[in-house]
Amino acid sequence: MSDKLFDTVLVANRGEIARRVIRTLQDLGIxxxxxxxxxxxxxxxxxxADVAVRIGPAAASASYLNIDAVVAAAVESGAQAVHPGYGFLSENVAFARTCAVAGIVFIGPGERALDVMGDKIRSKAHVEAHSVPTVPGFSAAGMTDASIADAAARTGYPLLVKPSAGGGGKGMQVVRSHDDLVDALATARRIAAASFGDDTLLLERLIERPRHIEVQVLADSHGHVIHLSERECTLQRRHQKVIEEAPSPVVDASIRARLGAAACAAAASVDYRGAGTVEFLVAGDRPDEFFFIEMNTRLQVEHPVTELVTGIDLVEQQLRIAAGLPLGIAQDDVRLDGHAIEARVYAESPARGFLPAAGTVLAWRAAEGVRTDAAVESGSTVSADYDPMIAKVVAHGADRAETLALLDAALADTVVLGIDTNIGFLRTLIADDAVRAGDLDTGLIDRLPPYENPAPSATALTIAASGVDYFGTGSFRQASGAWRSLNGWRIGADPVERMVTVLDEDGATHAVAVPSSGTSGIRGRWGRAHAASTDTSRDAQAGPAIASDAEGWLWIHTDGATHRLKPLSRRAAMDHRLAQRDAASAATSPELRAPMPGAVVALHHADGATVAAGDRIVTIEAMKMEHPVLAPHDGVLRLDVAVGDQVRRDQILAHVSAEPGPEASAS
Structure with missing residues (x-):
């Protein structure tokens, strides 16, 4: 049989996964x-890419989820096959069927596997019939809320409510008592309908303190099914994976063989073809006890850790299998080399409850010595239309301890200026004692203290205070160690200092001593530093990076952290102090503002309604996340937005007046 693959492949995705697939296509000459x-x-x-085709407006529903537009692009470009990546249409049976009708190969499993494994209810019943252990629970399809409540009581709380269609943790709700069930069902249905076009729900017993372990499988059309060992994906927040590693620190050879056998059996039961992942919950105190959760019939976000420890390019294997070739790898050929850990970099604000962030990336710099799969570069726009993950930083070392150290150093050297990210949180997480010991469970992140932005270092404050007159809006520079020695040097005179007030992103002010000679001394040093920034050496890469945004904030990366700082004039510093004093003495504001940019997906009370403190007023969705905005106090509601409105961060959404005003009375 010829090893001929494809001449042209369309990548039906975006961001880092599209770039990653394109990379393998280029390596193979496709x-x-x-x-x-x-x-x-x-x-x-x-x-x-060699060719690019527009498929629609920004909304995913009108572009990346538009089956007709994607297939038309494949036909127009002469593609013989489509690689769906993950998310979007990657597990959509209608998309695979439409590709087949158009004579285009869908790089993924057949319709039966997509149909069975794409529904959590059907897949659970299916694997149970093939002796794969599953979590106790029930399907809510066709049930009323009252009948669901009765079945929930019989199953026993706590329960996990989750959409039957789709994956990635979207829509999952933890319910600990009957009182929480109705709201959880409404939220899960709304997210499921918006994300997957199907609001059918599945309820399962919540296993406390579990580990989330998944097995990578490969299967061809010639009856061969193998596994490439397991990945530990236990570190999650809101059911979204944050850190993944291979192999798991608690899985020994015996458990690995049992997990692998169960995963291969699940794949074989649906005549699986391609790369897939079978996910299991593993009891925290009994790693030999595991339960099937679901099968993801696609490439996983975390596939790089498997690639690094096995040396196998999973995208290449997908292409070979889709082209009808038999697996060139036997189970005995799979060997694990060292340890790999992946950290997902999200555009979000950990100190503000992990709210999604959006904006322009003023500067991007990847760390050296590790694998970084990035969706962005300097100048990229991160919008609220898509998932907030903008990069994956993946380290590979001889053992787990070495890999954690490599990953921490890489995160410290990763520069993202212009938008908030979770990099600081990731470094805090992998430094946690339990994480370092491998003592993990899916609730570990939720038990950590609330994340606080690190205090700006002396270097960052000095750069901010000294560089205010140098930087123009939107400018970006990289600097060497010269910034660390700003001392007010002037020709023929002793250094003279002045005090500058610097505001940090948490509202605190810092008094910083800087040269009083303006920017003349800084410019001289900057010239040397800027010249150094063109050097690709490690020393040049490690220097501070600085950018300014349209609002006058300086984004400064130095000493392994990023800070957003604003130098204030004397008048601005005085105004800030007065504003803080007034805010401390003022009553709670009647204005409800958007905590993030996004779309209004729900209004929970009618205009003019009387509400109580803590009531849900508006729900905003951005980057596949929902965030409720609550009433600050009792009062009468006046709405300023409608469902479907796109809102900016800090835009006024509603007013809650202590007494009915003329507008409320008129309504």
Whole structure:
């Protein structure tokens, strides 16, 4: 049989996964076709592909989820096959069927596997019939809320409510008592309908303090099924994976063999073809006891850790299998080399409850010595239309301790200026004693103290205070160690200092001593530093990076952390102090403001209604996350937005007046 693959492949995705697939296509000499929405006209994956085709406006429903547009792009570009990546249409049986009708190979499993494993209810019943252990629970399909409540009581609390369709933790709700059930059902249905077009729910017994372990499988059309060992994906927040590693620190050879056998049996039961992942819950105190959760019939976000420890390119294997070739790897050929850990970098604000962030990446710099799969580069726009993950930083070492150290150093050297990210949180997480010991469970992150932004270092404060007159709006520079020695040097005179007030992103002010000679001394040093920044050596890479945004904030990366700082004039510093004093003495504001940019997906009370402190007023969705905005006090509600409105961060959504005003009375 010939090893001929494809001449042209369309990548039906965006961001880092599109770039990653394109990379393998280029390595294999296969022509790559990118698709893009209006929001991604200038995205890196569009430029890196051989051909790019527009498929619609920014909304995913009108572009990346538009089956007809994607298939039309494949036909137009002459693609013989489509790689769906993950998310979007990767597990959509209608998409696979439409590709087949158009004579295009869908790089994924057949319709039966997509149909059975794409529904949590059907897949659970199916694998149970093949002796794979499952978690106790029930399908809520066709049930009323009252009948669901009765069945929930029989199953026993706590329960996990989750959409039957889709994956990635979207829509999952933890319910600990009957009183929480109705709200959880409504939220899960709303997210499921918006994300997957199907609001059918599945309720399962919540296993406390579990580990989440998954097994990578490969299967061809010639009856061969193998596994590539397991990945530990236990460190999650809101059911979204944050850190993944391979192999698991608690899985020994015996458990690995049992997990692998169960995963291969699940895949074989649906005549699986391609790369897939079978996910299990493992009891925290009994790693030899595991339960099937679901099968993801696609490539996983965390596939790089498996690639690094096995040396196998999973995208290449997908292409070979889709082309009808038999697996060239036997189970005995799979060997694990060292340890790999992946950290997901999200555009979000950990200190503000992990709210999604959006904006322009003023500067991006990946760390050296590790694998970084990134969706962004300097100048990229991160919008609220898509998932907040902007990069994956993956370290590979001889053992777990070495890999954790490599990952921490890499995160410290990763520069993202212009938008908030979770990098500081990731470093805090992997430094936790339990994480270092491998004592993990899916609730570990929730038990950590609330994240606080690190205090700006002396270097960061000095750069902010000294550089205020130098930087123009939107400017970006990288600097060497010269910034660390700003001392007010002037020709023929002793250094003279002045005090500058610097505001940090948490509202605190810092008095910083800087040279009083303006920017003349800084410019001289900056010239040397800027010249050094063109050097690709490790020393040049390690220097501070600085950018300014349109609102006058300086984004400064130095000493392994990023800070957003604003130098204040004397008048601005005085105004800030007065504003803080007034805010401390003022009553609670009647204005409810958007905590993040996004879309209004629900209004929980009618205009003019009387509400109580803590009531849900508005729910905003951005980057596949929902956030409720609550009433600050008792009063009468006046709404300023409607369902479907796109809102900016800090935009006024509603007013809650202590007494009915003329507008409320008129309504």
């Amino acid at each position: 022509r790559s076709v990118a698709v893009y929405s209006d929001a991604d006209v200038d995205a890196p994956h569009v430029r890196e």
